[in-house]
Amino acid sequence: MTSTPRSSRYARLSRRAALISAGVALGAVALMLPGSVEAQEGVRVAIELRGLEARLQTNVRAVVSLYRQEGVELSPERALSLFDRAPAEIRRALEPFGRYSPEVRSELARVGSEWVASFDVDPGPPTIVRRVDYALTGPGSQEASFAALGDSLKIKVGDTLRHAPYEAAKAAFFRHSRNYGYFEAQFDTAQILVDRGAATAEIFFHFETGPRYRFGPISVEQDVLDANRVDGYVLAVEGEPFDASLLRASQVALTTGPWFGRADLELDIQRVEDRAVPVNFVLTPARPQRYEIAGGFGTDTGFRGTLGVRLRRINRRAHNAEAELRISEVELSLGARYNMPSPFPSTAVYSVFGSLGDVSPTWSSTLMLSTGLSRSQQRGPIRETASLTWEKASYEAAGVEGSSTLVVPQLAWTWLAANDRILVERGHRLDLKLSGGLDGVLSTATFFAASLSAKVIRSLGARARVITRAEGGHIVTDDLELLPPTRRLVAGGAASIRGFEYESVGPGDDADLLTGGKSMLVGALEVDYEFIRSWRLAAFADAGDAVNSFGDFDAEVGVGLGVRWTSPVGLLRFDFGSPLTDPDQSFRLHFVFGPDL
DSSP states (O other): OOOOOHHHHHHHHHHHHHHHHHHHHHHHHHHHSSSOTTTOSOBOEEEEEESOOHHHHHHHHHHOHHHHTTTSOBOHHHHHHHHHHHHHHHHHHHGGGTOOSOEEEEEEEEETTEEEEEEEEEOOOOOEEEEEEEEEESGGGGOHHHHHHHHTOOOOTTSBOOHHHHHHHHHHHHHHHHHTTOTTOEEEEEEEEEETTTTEEEEEEEEEOOOOOEEEEEEEEOSSSOGGGTGGGOOOOTTSBOOHHHHHHHHHHHHHSSSEEEEEEEEOGGGOBTTEEEEEEEEEEOOSEEEEEEEEEETTTEEEEEEEEEEOOSSTTOOEEEEEEEEESSEEEEEEEEEEEOOTTOOOEEEEEEEEEEEOOTTEEEEEEEEEEEEEEEETTEEEEEEEEEEEEEEEETTEEEEEEEEEEEEEEEEEEESOSSSOSEEEEEEEEEEEEOTTSSOSOOEEEEEEEEEEEEEETTTEEEEEEEEEEEEEOSOGGGSOGGGSBOBOSTTSSTTSOTTOBSOBOTTOOBOOBSEEEEEEEEEEEEEETTEEEEEEEEEEEEESSGGGOOOEEEEEEEEEEEETTEEEEEEEEEETTOTTSOOEEEEEESOOO
């Protein structure tokens, strides 16, 4: 007969004791949660989190797995598993904010039909940055743009450690390197060393730029137009330093015209030789014809409709044409234009145009036939247009009928810049026009006209914008009555002085019937605020007048409130304007659909 060694008996007794202890612990949990775990078919867990400020709570809710299952029916085993993981996940969620020594106290209890998981968190002391070791080396280290990136680092000695600015800085250096052709750029060292006991951190940020690449051979792949009608829109030049902004601008330019719907960019990194990057634009032609039917309503124009056709590619020389029929309560017109782009290197467009229309706002009526030539060209950010127009008009204003024949040369400049064409947060538009005519030179009147308009939009914080607008014009002439009403100056309406009827502000005759004037000046100030996504409230004040002499200027003022909706197809503006200076005009509703600028 053999006997079991005493050490083995002790080991078995220890294992039995451990099993008994585990059983007692599970029993305690079962007692804490009324009803045994096994008897539960499904449970829902509510969560209480205390002790953290809002931004820390937000990150904890994003990281902790139990939060993603809050209110969802779970098996008891799954609920207990998620609860057990939560303290470690809370600690991990606090680390990006420099809280490396938090204390987490957790409790799970039954309240009514729910399990309630409570977490009391002391985030502990913040970790302070005691050293920032920054170094920029390589050929690009002397570039001002890289130096500016280093100067803008939002990580300073003495700050509370936060991971987000550090990661954002790393991403900014890599993004800048790619955009400017430093394709071999890399971090020699990029790390954060944390001393948990001392609650301090050291940051090492060593970036090597590597050499800058150049543009290699540049090609444009398309088969619908002659190459010399397309190549001028590519701004990148072979042999010049790589700059991704030039490629993006080229893509926009290639698709701004009517010929192409898409401009895909291919960078053939596999064929790079001597750090020269081959570039290929692959253009997708737009459909040769485009037909448009549109309808709408505006308080200035009433119900309106448009029927249009555009012939995008008439031949391989990029000629294109467009025609449009417009119908509204104040206008019935038909217009057409034939456009002839110049070959490379010029980007000028020559046009022949003509129109026939009846323009009849409440104060006048004009039947006009016109035709002419124009040349338009982009000069940097400014679009310049020179035109010569012949027009024949018969008209009536303030009960006086007349007719005119004018040959009008005109120069116009437009400067438009915006971060977004529909809802602008930062942008502006400036328009300057100069025109005139001479009696006896195929014209029945002598005049010189100048007009200037400006609109500037700037953001005020994350949700608000301020919009300023100004417009002025002046006509030098002794023959104002020989000019058609369409060339005289009046004010009022949704795009002028809100609260006043469309084209209702201006000088009149002895019977106080509007005749139109020689001078006009209008200004506006508006602030809007996004109160819910895609919806904005606005407050505005407009003022201005149209006169025959600036000595007679007496500003009409309109104020009001508005609502803006950024719809999927454009910006809709509803304005409720009150005419403060004219008791004879009542409160007016203005409705406009279209871009900010």
